[in-house]
Amino acid sequence: MTSTDRAEPDDHGAPETTSALEWLVAGLGALLVIFTVGYMVHFALTRPEGPPAVVLEVTGVARARAGYLVSFKATNTGHSTGAGVVVTGELSRGGEAIEESEMTLDYLPQDSERRGGLFFTEDPAAYELVLRAQGYAEP
Incomplete structure (x- = not known):
C-alpha cells in the first residue's frame, strides 16, 4: 500500500475521510x-x-447510369421493429403496370427512419409512381 491509500493514516495520524464533493458525485451517479x-x-x-x-x-428522382433512381425515406411510426422490410415501387399508366422495382431494408426500428432507393429503366416522371411496404419479419 502506498501512503495515499485510504487505509493509511495521514500525517496527523487520523484516517482520511470521504469529502462532501465525493458523496455528492456518488449520489448523483x-x-x-x-x-x-x-x-x-x-x-x-x-x-x-x-x-x-x-x-x-419519395425524396427525389435522379438520372442514373442505366435509367432512373427514385430515392425514398421509410419511417416506422408503429410500436415494434421490422426486419427485412420489403419495399416495392411500381410505375403504372391507366391502371396498367409498366415496371416494378423492389428492395429490402435490413432493419427498421420503431420511431426511426431509413433511406433507400429503387432503380427503374423508365422515367418515373412519365408515369404514376406508387411505393408500398410489402412485408417484414420480427427481429
Whole structure:
C-alpha cells in the first residue's frame, strides 16, 4: 500500500475521510442509474403492442447510369421493429403496370427512419409512381 491509500493514516495520524464533493458525485451517479432503470421498466410495461407501421415518402428522382433512381425515406411510426422490410415501387399508366422495382431494408426500428432507393429503366416522371411496404419479419 502506498501512503495515499485510504487505509493509511495521514500525517496527523487520523484516517482520511470521504469529502462532501465525493458523496455528492456518488449520489448523483446513483440517481442517474435509478432514473434510467426506472424509465426502462416503465417503457417496457406501458408500451403498446402492435406491428410496424411503415410510411414511405419519395425524396427525389435522379438520372442514373442505366435509367432512373427514385430515392425514398421509410419511417416506422408503429410500436415494434421490422426486419427485412420489403419495399416495392411500381410505375403504372391507366391502371396498367409498366415496371416494378423492389428492395429490402435490413432493419427498421420503431420511431426511426431509413433511406433507400429503387432503380427503374423508365422515367418515373412519365408515369404514376406508387411505393408500398410489402412485408417484414420480427427481429
